[in-house]
Amino acid sequence: MTDIIIIGAGPAGMTAAIYARRASKSVLVLEAMSYGGQIINTPDIENYPVAAHISGFEFAQNVYNQAKALGAEFKFEKAVEIRDSGDTKTVVTPKNEYEAKAVIIATGSENRKLGVADEDKLVGRGVSYCATCDGAFFRKKAVAVVGGGNTALEDALYLADIAEKVYLIHRRDRFRGEDATVEKLKQRENVEFVYNSVVTKLNADKKLESVEVTDKQGNVRTLEVSGLFVAVGRIPENQNFASVIELDGAGYAVAAENCRTKTPGVFVAGDNRVKDVRQLVTATADGAVAATEAVKYINS
Amino acid sequence: MAVKTITTETFASEVLQSNIPVLVDFYADWCGPCKMLRPTLEELSVEKSGVKFAAINIDDNPEMADEYGISSIPCVILFKNGKEADRSIGLRPKEAFDEMLG
């Protein structure tokens, strides 16, 4: 039996692995995709202390190497269930079952979809969830951004420098994001605000050609765009574990700063936990706390 | 085998005229997920026979990205007899490519 199983090899999970190994506990990290988590999508991190500038890829690589050198074991399997039998927890993957004394769920979050027909089919053919990743493909083209928070506003500003035209589609007439960014966008001649509207249809042949938006009065308008950037938030990856942790209305794992859940021996760390600031520094902080709590739990 | 770097100039001879299927990784140096994906493709290129593995940098060869309508990378396209047979977008686990290659 492993001492601690960590689900998710993002910044939170890999930091937890470092802390748990330094406390001499055996560690198995289960990862569904590849180590690093969301952060591998950005070429520029400029707000993590000590590193004035580092790419997400390098960040992921460094943390992975550190955890690995300390003796953490990594397996690339998706955790689909946790069974709690008191002192033993069983983590189930499609191929195997693993037993541990304690489990840390560090599964982060994934992009929220719009939920319009053909959205999945058009990912990589015009539909994107990451402006900094895919913006370069829309040089001098028309694009639309959907959303009302800071991510949507910043995406629109980023794209305004690249694309010929940027429509910013928002279902209300006021943004949740910062006023300063809204003001900057208003200065841009190639940015058009499309208020009180939602995307109702994607028109595509092989690639996205236009999107249909419908406003509150029911008026339909077609925007000729080859790119649609969806920035309507992220959803935590906690659904598989709802039997052992409590989720809030938005699906985040309910746990205080100590990262403890309602099940003794099961901890949560990172972006999937209820919190106000979801950043690397808060994710790694959670990793440290959850591992320390898990070690304490095992030793007691 | 390993993943072979190709260009717009060599695309036809390496991919379109190949008599075995070719898996082409469209990537860029600034793309983190592309870097995460490469070791998987390198592994598969050693494990799989009867398939050629190639990679093309879309910044240096934008014509090919245009030609295949690529708007997000990593984008991996499987070519059979010079035609697109399947396409995978984004970072995906090894099994996904195993399945794609049959």
Ligand SMILES: Cc1cc2nc3c(=O)[nH]c(=O)nc-3n(C[C@H](O)[C@H](O)[C@H](O)COP(=O)(O)OP(=O)(O)OC[C@H]3O[C@@H](n4cnc5c(N)ncnc54)[C@H](O)[C@@H]3O)c2cc1C
């Ligand atoms: C484009 C972009 C740019 C960003 N830039 C910055 C920045 O500059 N500075 C900053 O501080 N923050 C930035 N962030 C936010 C930062 O990336 C996140 O706060 C951080 O990655 C959260 O870490 P995490 O470990 O909690 O979750 P994640 O990074 O989401 O990692 C979770 C991991 O768990 C895995 N997983 C999920 N479910 C399962 C399962 N069932 N079984 C096994 N594995 C599973 C996932 O595949 C993933 O690898 C950025 C985010 C994005 C998307």
